[in-house]
Amino acid sequence: MVDENVLRDKAKEILSSGEVRRLIGWKRGTYGYEAAPCVITDASQADDLIFDATCVQNPASFITLEEKLPVPRGQQPDTRKIAVMVKGCDSRAVVQHLVEKAYIRDDVVILGIPCRGVIDRRKAEKIFGEAPQPVLAVAEKDGVVIRVNGEEKKVSREEILADKCLRCRYPNPVISDYPLGDEVEKWADDDFSDVSEFEKESPEEKWAFWEEEFSKCIRCYACRNVCPMCYCVECIVTKLKPQWTRRSTDLSENTVYHIQRAWHLAGRCIECMECQRVCPMDIPIMTLNRKLTKDVKELFDYEPGVDAEAQPLLASYNPQDPEEYIM
Amino acid sequence: MGDYKILKEKVPDFIKALDKFEVFAPVKKGDTVRFEKIDDPSRATLDFSNTNVPPKELMFPETETLFRYRVVSTEIEPKVPSDEEKRVVLGIRPCDAMAFSIVDRLFGWDFPDPYYQKRRENSILVGLACAEPCSNCFCTSLGGGPANEEPLDAILYDLGEFYYLKTITDKSEAFVSSAGDALESAGDSERAQATELAGSAEKKIKRTIKTEGIPEKLPSLYDHEFWTQYSNRCLGCGICTFLCPTCHCFDIQDEIEAFDGRRARMWDTCMFAEYTLHASGHNPRPTRKERTRNRISHKYSYFPTKFGVIACVGCGRCINFCPVNIDIIDVLQKSKEV
Amino acid sequence: MSNDFEPNIIGFLCNWCSYAGADLAGTSRTHYLPNVKIIRVMCSGRVNPLFIVNALQQGADGVLISGCHPGDCHYLEGNYFARRRFVLMHKLLEHVGVDPRRVQMSWVSASEGAKFKDVVEKIVSDVKEAGPMDQFRRRQLNW
Amino acid sequence: MINYRPRIGVYICHCGINIAAVIDVKAVVEHASKLPGVVVARDYSYMCSDPGQGMVREDIEKEKLNRVVVASCSPRMHEPTFRNTLKDAGLNPYYLEMANIREQCSWVHEDPAIATEKAKKLVEAAVAKALLLEALEEKEVDVTPACLIIGAGIAGIQAALDIADAGFKVYLVEKNPSVGGHMAQLDKTFPTLDCSACILTPKMVDVANHPNIELMTYSQVESIEGYVGNFKATIRKKARYVDFDKCTGCGICAENCRLAGRIPSEFDEGIGYRSAIYIPFPQAVPAKYTIDPERCLQLTKGKCGKEGPACAAVCDAKAINFEQQDELVEIEIGTIIVATGYDIFDPTRKPEYGYAENPNVMTGLEFERLVSASGPTGGKIIVGRDRKGEGGFEPKKIGFIHCVGSRDKSVGNEYCSRVCCMYLAKQAHLIKDKLPDAEITVFYMDVRAFGKGFEEFYDRVRREGIRYIRGNPSEIYRKGDDHTLIIKVEDTLTGTPMEYEADLVVLGVGLEPRKDVREIINLFKLSQSTDGFFLEAHPKLRPVDTASDGIFLAGCCQGPKDIPDTVAQAKGAASSALIPMASGKVKVEAQISVVNKDECRGCGFCVEVCPYSAIELVEENRQGNIIKVASVNEALCKGCGSCAAACLSGAIQPKSFKDEQILPQIAVLGVKTE
Amino acid sequence: MMDDSNPYLPYIAKIEETWYETPGDRCIKTFKVNFADEKVWETWSHKPGQCAMVGRLGVGESMFCISSSPTEKDYLRFSIMKMGKVTNALHELEAGDYITVRGPLGNWFPLEEWEGKNIVTIGGGIGQAPLRPVINYIRANKEKYRNLTVLYGARTRDDLCFQPELQCFLEEEETTCRLSVDVCEDKDWEHFVGFVPDLLMEVSPSPENTIAVTCGPPIMIKFVIQNLEKLGFKPDQIYTTLENRMKCGIGKCGRCNVGHLYVCKDGPVFSYETLKDIPEAFA
């Protein structure tokens, strides 16, 4: 865990050095159980930075969200680095970005934060109700201390941590320039039992489940926009030439959208769960992503976002790859 | 107008009795609530905070066919809703209802929009007064309130064992008369309880914004850096607008299947980059900064300038659902300070 | 499933092996079922797995992808990529509840006209059993 | 996106009755004529014929067609034909799309109604794609005026001579120390009975002396890269441990070799012996000695006798050099001919014939050496001699067995080897010539005497008193202690089981792909047909081409054949290889991938998948920001499209097979015909 | 106006004639069309500057200005540059094909108000299309107006639209016409070489009782307005038309707004007086 003052000091140091053009981190939100991601450009703003168990968002998403505006003639583009604060899960996004050459290692300054888990807003609301004031929460080894609506309480991890944290395999950043705080012990593992359970259902049951879920989707594309791995210049989902998916919302287009996106995340999804978190319609997007994560692991012994030197999964092969179902 | 009550267990009977109408009511799927056409009365719920998707979709659906055609012919077949499709919408929150009176101005302006208007005319809106406003509700700042009646035809109050139903317009009498046994009459005591409920609910609303001066101030912030504080973290997802009961932007696209085609309109949002992208590649709103500015300014400056009313009802959805805590009250407050 | 259901299946065949294999079945006058309609691609590696999804959406009841045997790809390794992609997409579709028999892949070489027939018979009978694909077909709903 | 006004012509071919007998052509025409963009739809008995093509040309002119759809046979057959038709009419040849309604419709479906419906759909899909076809430019690259020929059997020799005579450089690479291949081993050749050596050796000498031929014997191709017109090859010249230039070929070394006469000679199929330093046979070309590094004592043990290597001691030319190293030579060539020949079937795989146990059961090729005047016995028919050439006997009863390892599913060879019937007839005749009293019986399944003069020859042989019995021997075993063999067979004409005695059995072994065929496949990226021989681009119309441009096949590596056919094919391959070299230019693949730089995110997935390393990431100025995007090398890309399936945003697309061209096909085929 | 009850329903119009104004990738093609149902003319009336949504069933529609003047009867003209999906699809069409027309939409140049004044039109490229009806209207009603000055420029000589008409203007006594091209290798080009704003300065029309109307690429409009102000034109003497992406054309879909104005409904014709306080107008 990290002392916020250490974090702020580091941020100030980096920002005032002039080597970075922006720093991405978290600041206190205006209400509720989630912090707000923030982008700061000046050391004077560094005191807003925080890190605690409300910092659920993945700041790596904002690296690729930055628009590259046309550079006026005669001027040079600002090629200074981007600094980004990352938890363990977030750091995998950076690694995967590097695998995919979204930027080069020298373009980023990584402030790695060991993490004991972040809370799930939906779970917390079920326990404590809505929180009109910003909540403070600190994850500890044996639970989460949370200050909500004027009271301080301690809840077990299982009750309140985000699902991703309850199966976190990388609580410490897998890549970092400035590790902030002491490494934490890994406390969980992922057996994909949720996926295995779902796999057991019959095709009819599976479809019945997805039919209901997909039909809810309003195609706001928040899941795509927030995803650190969805940063294509032109996304096939909204592309018109050719038009793979129509904009109209119905079960067919929605289903295809979800399959398309899940497919595009195969071997790339780093399980930050942002997509599912942001969905206003509570669609369990991770049930698709995790299926692929599991299969990719089992079939190809591959895990994205852990090795910056790795080859992209679907741009490589092994002559011994499984041949299931092939006649 | 009339005062009635419906025992909670009779709600399904009540819905069943409305068989001359298409009934729309909130339906729960997991933790999400959304209006749906009710065929099985037991699916309707009146126990919810607010629907995820506002009931604007009932007048202005996510995707709607404007007309159909055969690609090879020159005939077109409009798909305007018919006069016969009478509907009752049960359980609209007062804020969402108020949004209709705002959006009405747009759809009624100059070229009336027959699709929207036909559905509005065909619908009887039965509101549901709020007892427990959500923590980000700020309807009172925009002239609304937990039991605001404009433009409802009737309103329900949850009074424990039963709902108190107050009819407001002549239109509502038509449907009340068809409801039969499910309705009992009510009187002053229920009315008083309802008023109390509304009063106490109003007190629970914590968030406010003073809107005076904002419409005038915003245009002066056109180039102001303050927008980037927000736009930098905006995902450009459009949740805030899709789920906004007053946002009404749409796209029109042709879709063809073999030789059959339709021209349809579907929700669109000014938060999408493609929204203003010209065929030439030029985009007058190239970054999220311009888009964030447009959303807020449209609601709080452009719309009031043009139509005399702020295009926001304070339902709190954009605050609740924005994944990155872009909080419109916060934005407006800051806009006053800078 | 009623027997009179005639599945509509789209086949993506690589030009060098499988398309040639299908041609050989023709030259050898090997009769087989007409349900599979072929789209020629140069290599099975060209088949974007999203073509499968698109085909199912557009109305196909099944999709066949066929390429050269591993090691025999005219373009050396296209079929290895195709295999990886296929296996994963197959799993994904299965997870969404699409009957896995609808989507199949085969290795058919230019000399395996007879095998092509077998592959066709197999997928047709499988898809027949799976029934019409109407889960996310692009329907004319509300049109 | 369509950005022109489509004017499509659709042409439905009857293919005589091949299509028209099953498919209602008129109905398909009717259907096609109503499709969007179609301005004419016609049918004709043979679209590929000149009047058929003329019809298309005329319509292109008169109807101002800008896209053409031909529904006929497989595009693998006639796409080039119709492309040329378009080109002749001044239309870009890539504005053609074909619907395969023969191989994949009329020939495989019986029900006319169903076949007609399917044909309609296929045509519809072709039209949907045609709407989106783009004009492609056929680019040309310069051709290096040199050819690499691998294998110097008669095929390689003949091809080399033809090309060299045409004035182009040839690199002729032979694995063995001498050129000549199998033909050099043969005695006389059927059906004319000319002496093999007499007709071959002059050619062998010619290749060695031809100014345009660089002969590289005892050499192997290590690697190959590039594309038609511009290949680069690395050749390993194996160390002979004999200085090529100094060796005079006198042969004293071999005589003095400590292993002289102890090593079975490959050339003599093991019935003759050689030294560790050797030339394969007296007429070998080049007549230069080679030390067998696997047998030479000096090379394997580090020492040879007490006095050191005898060969070196006796060589006056001081040509022997045990320090010699393999040499790697890089060459640049424009075309390649693969002429690596065949291996014979190994009869130990049919143990019932007792080949391994009985020295008097021999293969046809061994017999060729036996009967050859230059062979180990000097042409005397003596069986069972020892290494020193002593002992042995003259056979009296001789059996010849057809189809050993051919037409035999049990050993995995379904094909006919084409030469065995005739070489056995030839060999039977040769025995009759030398041992007129011998009793000769030939056991056959069928006699295939299809070549020019074959049947006549077969007749002649039978008239010579050679007995032909129809039957496939089930077993051959030794009768007693002497060399008498029993051939168990059922005469299938009479149905009687019989036993024949013989003191020599010659197995008519078939021809098989070489054991090392995989190496060549990997090197040149060739394909194999089911029989294991190299696959030609088309069995009828492109029998010497491979799937790879600029690489051709000659001789038995493509399939069993006799010498005339081998030579014919070699000449065919030579002329095919000459085409690009003579024209100096070659067209490169036009259907290559293109990158839409505005959509590329520079992830490099495509770079990783491209099997030809045709893509690289290059810097691009996007409105003042420097980014990296993919860029395709047009000469290297083969248009496989693997990159397109790897690219998430569809930024890279193979021309003529773009997503936007395939999706409409899917859309059409997805709609059911009810 | 079209079907009063449903502003989304287009008329079907038949293409009578087409021709290219300019060549190249972004060529401009003019479509002369007539309503399939002749009765439409009974209710149809448009004013110079107004627009219509022109489309193709199965593809979509886009907003184009009606480039024929109301004084040209029994047909409508649209000059369309090939840009994206819809314009590409329209360019495929030829005489005999059908298109959809929905309009007239938007406002128009207040030509009545301008009676008795000098008129200067300043066009660039395809921006001449909305000016064409203004010019032709004035030419057809010469008596009501004073001097007409037509300034028009394009990138190259080939990119000038309506060339035969330009020839007329050049020859006509009562019209002053000056042309310009940005680049010119052509020796017999006797007109101005340079940008339109510079041409304007060269001609330097007097602001006295004059209205200036300009249309062209945004950057050109920006400099033309700057120069007009330098010449002494007041904001209310300067008119322009804006273009933005639009879908509905009737002030509903929301995408064409500049500030509180809907270009499709409140425009496309604006006086600079209105626009000068709306920064987004020139974004």
Ligand SMILES: Cc1cc2nc3c(=O)[nH]c(=O)nc-3n(C[C@H](O)[C@H](O)[C@H](O)COP(=O)(O)OP(=O)(O)OC[C@H]3O[C@@H](n4cnc5c(N)ncnc54)[C@H](O)[C@@H]3O)c2cc1C
């Ligand atoms: C017993 C027998 C009798 C026959 N009798 C007759 C007959 O009477 N009449 C007739 O017409 N035909 C006869 N044939 C057929 C005849 O042998 C063939 O048609 C002919 O030899 C084919 O020549 P080729 O050049 O294709 O192959 P080969 O003769 O096999 O030559 C191939 C050459 O390539 C070389 N090579 C192989 N791999 C490589 C490599 N990787 N790198 C470099 N070099 C390589 C080999 O060393 C060899 O020199 C007979 C065949 C057999 C088995």
Ligand SMILES: Cc1cc2nc3c(=O)[nH]c(=O)nc-3n(C[C@H](O)[C@H](O)[C@H](O)COP(=O)(O)OP(=O)(O)OC[C@H]3O[C@@H](n4cnc5c(N)ncnc54)[C@H](O)[C@@H]3O)c2cc1C
């Ligand atoms: C019944 C039958 C079925 C067959 N089936 C098959 C099959 O299924 N597969 C297969 O591979 N092969 C088959 N064949 C063999 C095939 O027909 C031949 O291999 C092929 O046609 C040979 O082509 P060609 O050009 O050598 O001769 P041809 O096709 O005979 O062409 C020679 C041309 O030269 C012209 N000509 C002749 N003399 C002169 C002259 N003096 N001046 C000018 N022009 C002249 C002729 O008019 C003719 O047009 C079959 C043959 C027959 C008879």
Ligand code: SF4
């Ligand atoms: S965030 Fe949810 S509603 Fe929005 S597109 Fe994604 S899945 Fe659909």
Ligand code: SF4
């Ligand atoms: S869905 Fe696919 S194409 Fe779209 S942004 Fe994500 S990875 Fe890129």
Ligand code: SF4
């Ligand atoms: S798909 Fe979801 S979990 Fe995976 S990387 Fe994207 S946002 Fe994170």
Ligand code: SF4
């Ligand atoms: S919901 Fe939030 S992140 Fe999404 S577009 Fe609106 S303001 Fe931006």
Ligand code: SF4
């Ligand atoms: S099409 Fe094939 S050869 Fe060409 S660039 Fe793509 S992967 Fe490489």
Ligand code: SF4
């Ligand atoms: S895979 Fe696609 S996006 Fe990635 S570098 Fe290649 S072309 Fe560009």
